[in-house]
Amino acid sequence: MIQIKEGARIENPREYELGAVESLRLLLEMGSPVQSDPHRENFYEIDGNSETYYIHVSPVSGNVVLLAKWMHQSQECCLSTGNLVA
Numbered sequence: 001m002i003q004i005k006e007g008a009r010i011e012n013p014r015e016y017e018l019g020a021v022e023s024l025r026l027l028l029e030m031g032s033p034v035q036s037d038p039h040r041e042n043f044y045e046i047d048g049n050s051e052t053y054y055i056h057v058s059p060v061s062g063n064v065v066l067l068a069k070w071m072h073q074s075q076e077c078c079l080s081t082g083n084l085v086a
Contacts, residue, residue: 002044004028005062012066020069024053028064047072
């Protein structure tokens with residue numbers, strides 16, 4: 001679990017919609033659980049209600065950089081594509 005430091009900013013270099021940034025802020029303020037990236041220090045995934053966010057937290061400033069976001073796929077969707085062949 002990580003929480004955003006008071007005065008820390010959420011940077012949005014990919015210009016995601018304002019709603020995504022506010023949803024991420026709320027998740028961080030609530031202290032939602034995060035999954036650390038095993039290959040990169042200070043990089044995390046955090047799950048929202050319908051989206052997952054990939055972020056970097058600066059160890060110096062505490063600022064958060066929103067690097068990517070994607071929608072959750074339902075388990076049913078993943079199972080139904082199991083028979084597809086490329």
